[in-house]
Amino acid sequence: MCGIVGYVGPQAAVDTVVNGLRRLEYRGYDSAGVAVVAGGRLHLAKKAGKLGNLEKELAEHPLPTSGLGIGHTRWATHGGPNDVNAHPHLSAHERVALVHNGIVENYVRLRGELEAAGLTMTSETDSEVVAHLVAQQVEAGARLDEALRTVCGRLEGTFTLVAVDSQDPTAVVAARRNSPLVVGVGQGENFLASDVAAFIEHTREAIELGQDQVVRITADAIEVTTFDGSPAEVRPYHVDWDLSAAEKGGYDWFMRKEIHEQPRAVADTLLGRYDANARLTLDEIRISEDELRSIDKIVVIACGTAFYAGMVAKYAIEHWTRIPCEVELASEFRYRDPIVGPTTLVVAISQSGETADTLMAIRHAQQQRARVLAVCNTNGSTIPREADAVIYTHAGPEIGVASTKGFLTQLVACYLLGLYLAQVRGTKFGDEIAAVMRELAAMPDAIAAVLDGIQPVLDLAAEFVDAPSVLFLGRHVGYPVALEGALKLKELAYIHAEGFAAGELKHGPIALLENDLPVFAVVPPKGRDMLHAKVLSNLQEVRARGARTVVLAEEDDHDVTPYADVLIRLPRVSTLLQPLVATVPLQVFACELASRKGHDVDQPRNLAKSVTVE
């Protein structure tokens, strides 16, 4: 969490940094700040609340012109979201300004040391401690990068740090451990940021910084060293999306734009993954076919929405490969002493590739010698870098904090993985795999059809805008869809919403039913007759208690009509793939309802896009 920007070059640093922060605001929006070096001094502005507050402050009290600056947009961990705790933090004699993303776990001890030496802290943050420690080194004669290396050696926890020295108007210095940082390589200017979106309008050339590395950028040079001072190998890459992908393109919210991008995102994620005979070629899987044949267990780990993609993956993978597959919340995984070993494939699903819970879980799995495959949307992020193999989803940048196209493309990647394993292990015939691939190839059109007919869902959101509670039901792969529908509504509309396996209703939650309570139900396609019939029985139970049913069912399914107060039609697809179409109306419903409530859909309260703390 937290977005960080650093700039050095001929442009006005304040504007460049603030523009960068705007594109990183999805990472945290509790406060924002910027610092520049001019005339041998540091100049600082910071404000609680969204970036707009900082911009207002800068308009009223402009900072001096400078070609070097740093900025930060915060998701609060230590200390409340107020002006004082906002970053950048200054050292005691205003020699150093520093911004931080992450948590310094031993800060209480370090703070005690500094206070014993007579320093007074102005904020409650762990970050301010680091600013003082770095300044002590610089004041003793160290160059800023040297100082940062020394201090990083003393820090425990996760951090990206970016700092400037008031006495050096040529360089911005940064360090990273378990927290993201990329370098933007410009012409006569260079950038640092948590994410390439911050500098994509200036350059698409980037360098991913490795673990425990320090980088010093000037306008013309980039020096990368390890924490012990040796030169580090740099890994440049080209960003294959541009500014327009990171802009709203006429939509009111990034989330709405991203929902509508899903046909394209799904098509892009399928691109190049199979030949004319529907034989899958997953080039990025750097695990040999022999190793894949020796796998006797799959464990999917992920958080939040990505976890629900993992739940769908379990149904598909077990069905196609007959390999036992568990799904586990990444935040729980390593604390229960999981049984994994060299013949376990751990599949880590993460849109951002930076989720700390997931990262720590894969490290634990690797210590047990399991092979780790990442499903990830962010090139150059930590999780795919540390994994043994990766399937990149090609959703493009997901800016809205609530995941939408990230989820659908994770589903596609998991289907591809399941089918690939089935192909390698011979658990499905080629023509069976080809049939599913044909269906997957048709999915972009099916999703587009759902979006074309979305008006009734928008109307429904208007009708339910004051509903205090909404329930979601599903069975089989419809169950994770129900959970995802509820999560979207909770995080965006801030109302009580719960997803249940429809069969569980009678074991307790049925007590929640009352007159007019909206209950969404995902009805499986009719091909699975038992499953279909069971969901209809569950719907009957709901209706009998006066709740209002909103039924998502495939076109031509006339059996559902008597059970539906509102019917939302889905294209005909097979059961396992139904989440790709059934999730979309639920995303739209949550987006629209939250929008009508006047909430900030792209930046829901208390959340951040990339959760880099455990």
Ligand code: F6R
């Ligand atoms: C919900 C949402 C979160 C993320 C979760 C994992 O809309 O976006 O629940 O899915 O924080 O994030 P990633 O996929 O980046 O690991």
